[in-house]
Amino acid sequence: MYQHILVPVDDSELAIITVGKAVSFARTLGARITFFHARSDFAATSDGAVIHALSPTEFVEQAAGNARAVLARAESEARLAGVPFESVGRTSDRPYEAILDIATEQGCDLIFMASHGRRGLKGLLLGSQTQKVLAHTTIPVLVSSVESNALTPDMDLALAVIKGEHRSMAAVMHGLKHVLLEARSAAGAADVRLLRSMVYYFRNFTEGLHHPKEDAYLFDKLAGRSHDADEVLATLRAQHHEEGAYIEAVDKAVNAYAGSPDGVHLDALIEAVDRYAGRLWEHMNLEEKFILPACQTHLTGPDWAAVAHAFEANGDPRFDADKAQGFDKLFLRLVTLAD
Numbered sequence: 001m002y003q004h005i006l007v008p009v010d011d012s013e014l015a016i017i018t019v020g021k022a023v024s025f026a027r028t029l030g031a032r033i034t035f036f037h038a039r040s041d042f043a044a045t046s047d048g049a050v051i052h053a054l055s056p057t058e059f060v061e062q063a064a065g066n067a068r069a070v071l072a073r074a075e076s077e078a079r080l081a082g083v084p085f086e087s088v089g090r091t092s093d094r095p096y097e098a099i100l101d102i103a104t105e106q107g108c109d110l111i112f113m114a115s116h117g118r119r120g121l122k123g124l125l126l127g128s129q130t131q132k133v134l135a136h137t138t139i140p141v142l143v144s145s146v147e148s149n150a151l152t153p154d155m156d157l158a159l160a161v162i163k164g165e166h167r168s169m170a171a172v173m174h175g176l177k178h179v180l181l182e183a184r185s186a187a188g189a190a191d192v193r194l195l196r197s198m199v200y201y202f203r204n205f206t207e208g209l210h211h212p213k214e215d216a217y218l219f220d221k222l223a224g225r226s227h228d229a230d231e232v233l234a235t236l237r238a239q240h241h242e243e244g245a246y247i248e249a250v251d252k253a254v255n256a257y258a259g260s261p262d263g264v265h266l267d268a269l270i271e272a273v274d275r276y277a278g279r280l281w282e283h284m285n286l287e288e289k290f291i292l293p294a295c296q297t298h299l300t301g302p303d304w305a306a307v308a309h310a311f312e313a314n315g316d317p318r319f320d321a322d323k324a325q326g327f328d329k330l331f332l333r334l335v336t337l338a339d
Contacts, residue, residue, distance in 0.1 A: 001029055002140075006108040008036045008099050008129075011070045013157060013312065015114075016164045019074045021144050022112040023081045032084040034106045035074045038095040039067040072171035072335040073164060080170065080281075096132035103139050111137065115145040152301045158308035159292060162218070165210050165311070166284045168331050172201055173277050175335055180270050190266070192258045194334070199251050201330055206280070207247060211240045214287075217310045218295060225298040232290045239283050246276040 007022040009015050019035075026033050067089040078085040088106070092098035103111055113130045134141055176198045183190035219233050253269040299307070 001031075002110040003029075003031050004106065004108045004110070005031050005033050006036055006099070006103045006106065006111045006139075007033050007074070008038065008095070008111075008113060009070055009074045010037070011066065013160045013164065015070075016073065016077070016160050016167060017156065018112075018114040018144055019077045020163070023077050023083050025112065025142070026078075026083045027081050031110075032086075033078055034102070034108060035071050035078075035085060035087045036099060036102050037067045037070045037087075037089045038092045038098040039089060040091070040093055068335050069331060072175075073167040076167040076170040076174065079174065096129040096136065099129065099133055100137055100139075103137070108139060111139055111141045113141060113143055115143050152304050154301070154304040154308040155296065155299075158304055158311055159296075161308070161311040162214075162292070163288065166288070169202070169206050169210070169280065170284070172198055172331060172334050173273075173280060176273055177270075177277060180266065180273060184263075184266060184270070189261045190257070192254065192261075195254045195257075195269075197330065198334055199247065199254055201334060202276075203244075203247050203251070205330075207240075207243050211243065213310050215240060217307045218291070221299055221303045221307065222291065222295050225300070225303070226294065228298075229291060229294040232286060236283065236286060236291065239279065243279070246272075246279055250276055 005022065005026050007019065009019060022033065025031075071087040071089060075085060075087060088102055090098050090102065099111065099113075102108075111133060113133065115130065130141070130143060134143075176195070179190050179194060182188075215237065219237065222229060223233055250269070250272045253265070253272040257265040257269045259265075295307075
């Protein structure tokens, strides 16, 4: 049976659905995954040329960072499932050729692709490339539909965005732990500015944006439709309320480490991060194991439309769309610097 699966990924909202299916399939087989992202030639675009001329540093970050962010979310999915993985990115405006080249170079015995996707400034249309891969490959291809038996397309979109945000938070947390463990093993100092940026991300995105949207839309709507999940909802709401204390503990530990970057303060910081990471992963697991399936059972079409609109576009005036886009850029920068 298959032992090494190539999974091409793009940055579309529904990509997390394909990644989730691929990871589940690999876990069943006991296979490992190579995630692959074919990024377009940013330097050849008008935006890329301007940025390269005005800010070479920003050009390098954007050219590499988008690919790193896409792969980081996919890696989080595999990491949570305990599936071994590696990731490869390559610049190519002919994705199907890059997919076939990487599959051969990496020794993959199966390619796992979506049945359709999208093309645009931000993404590659994996679906359109699937036909070309099928026409030219000598390696078996498993084509997975991103469609489901969802009540409405809004359900698929909302679930994909929510899980995508979970994977982003998990990727930043993994980066934070990686930076600290690298500092411990190398007996060097961790980048305090990077650490503070990660704390800022958790305080302002996770606690300040993601969780309030869950409370206002997902949790309230489920509570209004069914009492089956009341106990779990109460636990999750309590964890939302308590999260600030975990972040504050990490923030204080970062400040103490910044004032005296020795082994004692580093160990204390690692302990604070481990406590918060454990709570965050427990929280996301409860949501995905119990709440999201309950929502799929009980929420109506209009409910899902409201949830999808809130999470995708931050349509509620309480949530700032420009701020959310800023967090996307911050996430990209964090996973690039922590890599």
